[in-house]
């Protein structure tokens with residue numbers, strides 16, 4: 001049984017390793033971006049997209065770890081309600097309760 005912090009630290013490590021790999025690929029294979037056929041360009045685009053996703057995920061994980069240290073982890077940043085442990089189990093970096101996340105996804109901001 002891992003604590004949220006251990007889980008997040010582990011995930012952070014994995015994401016950083018993967019990001020490092022993506023960055024290395026981007027660096028070592030610049031021909032991807034030079035239009036050497038559709039496959040090359042496609043792979044390049046994929047790597048750039050992957051880098052963006054990983055960077056965002058890393059930011060989210062770091063933010064979650066900060067919230068753990070501050071003691072605000074597991075609380076909805078919108079309404080202050082406790083985020084159910086089942087939700088954190090699925091989305092350890094969740095900053096909103098399911099209700100607020102749903103409203104935000106629907107484009108309705110609650111203040």
Ligand SMILES: [Zn+2]
Pocket residue numbers: 076077078079080081096097098099100101
């Ligand atoms: Zn909420």
